[in-house]
Amino acid sequence: MSLPTIFAAxxxxxxxxxxGVLIGRTRRAQWIVYGGSLLACAIVAAIAxxxxxxxxxxxxxxLPLGLPWLGAHFRLDALSAFFLIVIAFGGAVASLxxxxxxxxxxxxxxxxxxxxxxxxxxxxVLLADDAFSFLFSWEFMSLSSWALVMAHHLSRANLHAGxxxxxxxxxxxLALLLAFGLLAGPDGGYAFATMRGSHPSPTVxxxxxxxxxxxxxxxxxxxxxxxxxxxxxxxxxxQVSALMxxxxxxxxxxxxxxxxxxxxxxxxxxxxxxxxxxxGVTCVLGVLYALMQHDLKRLLAYHTVENxxxxxxxxxxxxxxxxxxxxxxxxxxxxAALLHVFNHSIFKSLLFFGAxxxxxxxxxxxxxxxxxxxxxxxxxxxxxxxxxxxISALPPLNGFxxxxxxxxxxxxxxxxxPWSLKFLVPAVGALLALSAALAAACFVKAxxxxxxxxxxxxxxxxxxxxxxxxxxxxFLLSGLCLLxxxxxxxxxxxLGPVSHALIGARMPQQSSVPYLSIVPIAESRSSxxxxxxxxxxxxxxxxxxxxxxxxxxxRLRRAPAWDCGYPGLGSAAQYTASSFAQPIRRVFxxxxxxxxxxxDMPPPGDxxxxxxxxxxxxxxxxxxxxxxxxAVAVAAERLNIMQSLTIRRYLTFVFAALVGLLLxxxxxx
Amino acid sequence: xxxxxxxxxxxxxxxxxxxxxxxxxxxxxxARLLRRQGPPLLQPYRDLxxxxxxxxxxxxxxxxxxxxxxxxxxxxxxxxxxxxPTFRTGLLFSWTADLIAIIALLGSARFFLALAGLDVGTSxxxxxxxxxxxxxxxxxxxxxxIVFTLALVAGSTQLSTMAGFLVSSEVGxxxxxxxxxxxxxxxxxxxxxxxxxxxxxxxLELTMVHEAMVLEYSGRHLALIEISAAxxxxxxxxxxxxxxxxxxxxxxxxxxxxxAISLFAYLxxxxxxxxxxxxxxxSIAKMRVFRVPEFLGAALMLGLLATLLxxxxxxx
Numbered sequence: 012m013s014l015p016t017i018f019a020a021x022x023x024x025x026x027x028x029x030x031g032v033l034i035g036r037t038r039r040a041q042w043i044v045y046g047g048s049l050l051a052c053a054i055v056a057a058i059a060x061x062x063x064x065x066x067x068x069x070x071x072x073x074l075p076l077g078l079p080w081l082g083a084h085f086r087l088d089a090l091s092a093f094f095l096i097v098i099a100f101g102g103a104v105a106s107l108x109x110x111x112x113x114x115x116x117x118x119x120x121x122x123x124x125x126x127x128x129x130x131x132x133x134x135x136v137l138l139a140d141d142a143f144s145f146l147f148s149w150e151f152m153s154l155s156s157w158a159l160v161m162a163h164h165l166s167r168a169n170l171h172a173g174x175x176x177x178x179x180x181x182x183x184x185l186a187l188l189l190a191f192g193l194l195a196g197p198d199g200g201y202a203f204a205t206m207r208g209s210h211p212s213p214t215v216x217x218x219x220x221x222x223x224x225x226x227x228x229x230x231x232x233x234x235x236x237x238x239x240x241x242x243x244x245x246x247x248x249x250q251v252s253a254l255m256x257x258x259x260x261x262x263x264x265x266x267x268x269x270x271x272x273x274x275x276x277x278x279x280x281x282x283x284x285x286x287x288x289x290x291g292v293t294c295v296l297g298v299l300y301a302l303m304q305h306d307l308k309r310l311l312a313y314h315t316v317e318n319x320x321x322x323x324x325x326x327x328x329x330x331x332x333x334x335x336x337x338x339x340x341x342x343x344x345x346x347a348a349l350l351h352v353f354n355h356s357i358f359k360s361l362l363f364f365g366a367x368x369x370x371x372x373x374x375x376x377x378x379x380x381x382x383x384x385x386x387x388x389x390x391x392x393x394x395x396x397x398x399x400x401x402i403s404a405l406p407p408l409n410g411f412x413x414x415x416x417x418x419x420x421x422x423x424x425x426x427x428x429p430w431s432l433k434f435l436v437p438a439v440g441a442l443l444a445l446s447a448a449l450a451a452a453c454f455v456k457a458x459x460x461x462x463x464x465x466x467x468x469x470x471x472x473x474x475x476x477x478x479x480x481x482x483x484x485x486f487l488l489s490g491l492c493l494l495x496x497x498x499x500x501x502x503x504x505x506l507g508p509v510s511h512a513l514i515g516a517r518m519p520q521q522s523s524v525p526y527l528s529i530v531p532i533a534e535s536r537s538s539x540x541x542x543x544x545x546x547x548x549x550x551x552x553x554x555x556x557x558x559x560x561x562x563x564x565x566r567l568r569r570a571p572a573w574d575c576g577y578p579g580l581g582s583a584a585q586y587t588a589s590s591f592a593q594p595i596r597r598v599f600x601x602x603x604x605x606x607x608x609x610x611d612m613p614p615p616g617d618x619x620x621x622x623x624x625x626x627x628x629x630x631x632x633x634x635x636x637x638x639x640x641x642a643v644a645v646a647a648e649r650l651n652i653m654q655s656l657t658i659r660r661y662l663t664f665v666f667a668a669l670v671g672l673l674l675x676x677x678x679x680x
Numbered sequence: 681x682x683x684x685x686x687x688x689x690x691x692x693x694x695x696x697x698x699x700x701x702x703x704x705x706x707x708x709x710x711a712r713l714l715r716r717q718g719p720p721l722l723q724p725y726r727d728l729x730x731x732x733x734x735x736x737x738x739x740x741x742x743x744x745x746x747x748x749x750x751x752x753x754x755x756x757x758x759x760x761x762x763x764x765p766t767f768r769t770g771l772l773f774s775w776t777a778d779l780i781a782i783i784a785l786l787g788s789a790r791f792f793l794a795l796a797g798l799d800v801g802t803s804x805x806x807x808x809x810x811x812x813x814x815x816x817x818x819x820x821x822x823x824x825x826i827v828f829t830l831a832l833v834a835g836s837t838q839l840s841t842m843a844g845f846l847v848s849s850e851v852g853x854x855x856x857x858x859x860x861x862x863x864x865x866x867x868x869x870x871x872x873x874x875x876x877x878x879x880x881x882x883x884l885e886l887t888m889v890h891e892a893m894v895l896e897y898s899g900r901h902l903a904l905i906e907i908s909a910a911x912x913x914x915x916x917x918x919x920x921x922x923x924x925x926x927x928x929x930x931x932x933x934x935x936x937x938x939x940a941i942s943l944f945a946y947l948x949x950x951x952x953x954x955x956x957x958x959x960x961x962x963s964i965a966k967m968r969v970f971r972v973p974e975f976l977g978a979a980l981m982l983g984l985l986a987t988l989l990x991x992x993x994x995x996x
Contacts, residue, residue: 100714185747248907382801383745396745405788406781418780418824422831433991439826441984448820451787452813455794464801465741528775537837542784543776544759559900563732573896574802575883586798586806594814598973639708 013058014072014087017095017138020051024131026661027051028124029372032078035120038416044123045109048130052103055134064086064509069386072541077143084202090273093349094137094265097356101258104484108364109250109469111480115371121162122248125355129155129254133262137407142191147268153180153230156259159249159251160243172242179229179239187226187266191315192227194274206274206445209633216275222281224271230263233633236291240316241300245308245376246286249367252308256315257360261352263293264322267358271330272345272513283331290327291442293318296631298449299599303376303606303627305588307366310457311359314402316356318448321417322348324443340423343531345510345546346503346518347416352497354409358401361488362457365395367460367484368477373470377414378460380468392462394485399454401492404447407545409495412529414447414504415539419531424613456591465582497541519567589625596625604628684772684862684932689772692762695918699761699910700724702917702954705899724910728903736899739800740974749796750897756789757908761915765922767946768939769840770932777836779827783820786871786915789818797893808892811969815877815889818976819870822863827981829860830923832990847926855996859986860925862946866979868916870972872909875961880909887966890893917953918946925949 018388034040048201056526061067069088077083087095109126132152139145161173194206205453211219225236232240233651244256271282297316304310310623325348332341368391369384370376384394401408424436466472495502500521507517521529529539559565571578600606604627611622704724711718738747760782765771777785790812796811831837833856834845845851850930870877882888894905926947932937947948967975987994 037896041899157929169867383741385745385799386741392745399793400788403787404784404793405791406777406784411781411784414781415784419837420835423829425832425994429752434988437984437987438829440828440978440987441821444821444824445817445823447785448817451820452817453790455791455798455809455813459795459798462897463743463745463795463799464806496937534775535836535838535841537780538775539701539778539781540776543773544781547759547773547776548752548755551758552751555751555754555904559732559904563729564734564736564900566735568735568741570737572800572802573737574800574805575895580803582801584803585801586803591798591806591810593855594969596816597970598818600815 013062013067014070014138016058016569016606017055017087017134018072019086020054021131021134024048024127024134025052027127028131031120031123031125031127032224035123040123041113041119042110045101045106045129046115048127049103049110051285052099053191054100054105054139056096059087059092059099063089063092063096063505063508065315065531071140075465076200077141077147081143081201083144084140084204085138085144086203087138089138089512090265093509094184094261094352095134097261097353098130098137098258101254101356101360102133104360105250105254105258107487108253108367108484111192111252111478112248112367112371114478116248118162121164122159122251125155125158126214126251127161128305129159129251132156133259136262137265139158140203141458142195142203142206145266146188146191149187150184152259152262153184156243156247156251156255158249159255161676162248162251163246166246168242169246172239172246175239176243180235183224183226183229183236186222186229186304190222190226190270190275193219193222194270203269203274203365205622206652207276216279219275220263220271220285223267223275224286227263227267227270228289229324230266232293232297233261233289233319234296234316235631237293237297237316238629238632238636239424244312244315245306249308249363249491252312252367253360256312256363257356260315260319261356264319264326264348264352267323268326268513269603278330278334280331280334280429281431282334283327284429284562285437286323286327286330287439290320290323291439292320293317293323294446295442296603298446298453299595299603300629302449302453302592302595303600303604305460305467306376307369307378307381307457307461308363308376310378310453311366312361314450314453315355315359317450318351318359318402320446321414321443322355324348324439325351325417325420327439328417328424331424331427331436332420333418333514335427337423337426338425338514339518339532340420341514342417342510342516342518343423345514346421347420348508349509350416350499350502351413351621354413354492354493357488357491358410361394361398361485361492363474364403364481364485364488365391365398368481369474372474372477373468375468375470381461381466381471382464382582382585383462383466383471384474385462388462388476390482391477391485394489395462396458397459397489397492401496403451403454407496407541407548408492410500411641412496412499412539412541414443416531417443419537423532450594453632456588460588460591464585467582467585469586493545494634497545498527499541500524500527503529509524549663600627603630605630681772684770686711687768687770688762690976691766691768692758693910694758694766694908695914696758698950698960699907699914700728702950703910703913704915705951706954706958707954708772710962711845713962724906731898731903731906732900736901737828738928739896740801742896744860745792746796746799746896747901749792750901752792752798753789754904754908754911756785756792757911757915760785760789760912761918764918765840765841765843765929766944768932769947771808774838774840776943777778779830779842779951780824780837782839783823783827786912787816787820788911793893793905795864800896802896804892804895808889808895811889812893815870815967815976816971818973818980819867820899822980822983823867823871823977825980825987826860826867827862829983829986829990830936832994833857843922843926843929844931847929856986856989859982859989861920863979863986864920864924866975866982868920869957869960870976872913872916874957876964876967877975879966887969889969890894891926914950916917916952917957917965919951921946921953
């Protein structure tokens with residue numbers, strides 16, 4: 012019963028897409044499309060939640076679509092139910108937000124048709140149970156999101172972003188296509204059920220692992236496949252940025268988990284060895300990139316790269332543990348990763364909503380032109396602050412819980428026998444710790460420069476509070492950040508069926524632990540109680556407030572800022588986004604990004620202003636992309652002579668190619 | 681249960697009462713080493729009371745965050761400090777937060793302090809916040825590496841279990857613990873804004889970090905910030921004491937007499953810690969700001985090395 016209802020919702024979304032095409036320009040279309048998407052997503056989320064919590068048996072459905080001899084297989088099991096919750100809930104909240112935010116859209120006819128299609132595509136990826144439906148839905152998702160990235164196509168930067176995204180998405184799909192081709196084997200068993208039953212040789216599994224990493228990693232933004240992500244995510248309208256960053260990257264994680272944990276069979280000992288270093292480097296590079304940005308939405312997009320790194324650290328550890336028979340530890344690592352998937356989808360959506368509210372209110376994404384918004388938009392500022400604390404992994408909010416679980420998993424890894432892992436895992440742990448600390452720095456900057464201080468432009472001075480729909484969506488997510496932070500046990504328990512289905516073990520039941528603590532392994536080893544930490548902090552703060560106001564003083568005077576005796580400097584004398592990051596840029600960026608500062612100081616008597624220019628290089632772009640781009644350009648240049656030949660010459664080429672291919676076929680053993 | 685609750689309450693009151701004393705004691709030691717008379721031992725208490733009674737002078741454009749931050753900072757630091765065993769293990773709420781969570785609680789406090797530095801929009805606040813997060817971005821991972829080391833030795837991230845294990849005779853001298861101790865001292869110096877990383881007594885604009893962030897605070901807000909700083913110092917000294925010199929720490933079965941002895945031992949450890957830190961601070965000059973990353977990078981590497989040793993062999 013559950014699957015047909017989800018399909019009805021998907022069909023509804025596709026109908027909404029058609030509505031968007033037909034009447035996208037009208038005012039009513041906004042309400043219909045976003046309201047309808049909200050409804051459809053809410054239905055899907057409710058069904059998926061019921062499926063996961065009820066620990067229901069997998070439901071399957073075969074439709075006479077797709078390849079004629081295969082049909083389209085769909086299946087709803089614990090793994091897809093969990094990811095469906097993430098996607099459908101994220102979609103529902105984004106639609107709610109868009110009910111208010113979408114009104115500011117100048118060209119709604121470019122957004123409305125693709126938005127529900129994008130949601131439908133993501134839902135179908137999660138349900139697909141054969142390679143053809145999976146790849147078809149995946150490509151559908153990629154193309155509809157590409158169309159959304161190109162919604163504001165008049166800006167040159169967005170055109171570039173769309174182009175890079177299209178190239179990278181094609182690369183990812185190609186890799187997945189090859190991976191499924193290898194998994195299907197020579198008999199062409201494209202149904203996932205057949206793939207689960209087959210046992211490919213070690214060489215084939217190695218290739219499939221690599222291809223899955225490239226295919227899913229390019230969507231998830233793993234270094235070095237991250238180049239498109241910070242360009243494309245911010246280019247789209249904010250509700251779509253939230254969906255792309257908070258939700259679509261999770262579809263990529265799903266693709267990786269589905270292929271590697273489910274279809275590929277039991278892991279070999281070295282799989283973790285491949286995944287962990289990539290994930291660790293992704294973590295640190297992602298957050299350092301984010302720290303160097305002064306465009307708020309781009310900062311958030313770069314930071315997504317870091318969080319995907321954290322998720323993949325959990326997945327890599329789970330692979331390593333599972334390969335060595337420590338399934339209980341694998342369950343811990345996998346649960347940590349999945350919990351972070353859920354948490355990240357919440358706070359990243361929240362932060363993008365906040366950035367969108369700032370953008371509509373001021374017309375600015377550049378933090379150097381913002382500041383002081385906490386006074387003009389106090390509610391948005393509060394919600395954004397909750398998101399910042401959560402994403403910086405600070406207790407008592409939810410980001411801390413999943414990172415804490417990941418740390419606990421790392422502390423179990425000395426029991427892994429291979430020496431290479433013994434050396435690698437502590438280093439990855441250090442990278443994770445470093446990225447956690449840098450994330451806090453990054454969000455002090457993001458919140459501090461945007462919302463605190465004095466306005467740096469007229470637009471920031473005239474900012475106004477966001478509309479009610481946007482605020483409702485943001486406060487809903489803030490509440491969930493707190494809830495998942497103080498009672499994480501329920502969320503961990505809900506993930507039990509997923510980890511049981513994938514690795515045959517689950518974390519111990521948490522809701523039976525007294526006082527709602529979480530105890531991953533044993534109480535003497537480690538435990539954490541978010542609820543008590545929260546209550547404890549509330550008690551201490553209230554105690555301090557009451558005691559001081561009652562017993563000491565509660566008087567307050569307003570006066571000009573003291574500033575060490577230099578008051579009255581203009582708002583230009585404040586720290587900016589770039590100057591805030593300067594110490595960290597010097598410490599980490601000199602080596603990694605080749606950061607240089609050029610000071611142009613005019614001589615005495617010259618009245619032109621002094622200039623400070625910062626030069627940054629992107630090591631990933633320079634090493635991996637620029638050579639490829641250059642090679643393509645050179646090849647195109649060389650092949651240019653073949654563009655305008657006579658028909659005779661072309662026919663000769665065709666003949667030569669035919670002879671060559673036949674020769675190959677003849678010689679082939 | 682009731683006994684544990686009483687001990688937990690006593691611990692919360694004890695850290696709050698002792699924290700200014702430790703600060704006063706250190707100031708006295710430093711002054712005596714410079715052959716000055718120095719302020720009386722109880723001066724920090726007087727300062728706090730005086731600040732609490734004064735009006736708050738708030739910058740005109742300060743937001744609600746600026747006013748709320750001192751309470752958040754104080755609450756987070758106080759909770760963290762009351763979860764570190766001082767004179768008796770088996771605190772009632774010790775299972776609430778393990779050492780990783782305690783470090784993260786201090787991180788929360790720092791997060792809000794750095795935000796408060798940016799709130800008024802002065803250049804000094806900005807300089808303080810930006811340097812503070814740079815220092816924290818290295819000090820926190822170093823601290824986590826130390827936590828990893830201790831957790832791998834003791835098989836637990838729970839502080840009470842850790843202290844209980846380390847006081848038992850089966851530990852012995854270990855290379856990894858030695859490295860962790862050095863790293864922890866370096867981190868403690870940086871986290872508490874002591875010389876050579878920062879100077880708590882300076883108001884020379886270009887060198888200050890912590891003081892620059894709190895420049896706009898006055899009255900009761902400043903008092904809360906000051907007591908939080910004192911609590912943090914006490915927390916780090918207690919942490920070093922309970923992990924590396926756990927002798928005298930009363931267990932859960934201790935009698936009243938045992939608790940009296942352990943309380944005395946704790947005071948002795950605090951005094952010794954304060955004395956050593958005072959001597960160290962007097963004998964060294966402050967570093968340039970961009971030397972600090974090298975100092976903390978060394979702490980991070982020591983912590984990583986200690987962890988690596990334990991991954992290779994549990995007995996190192």
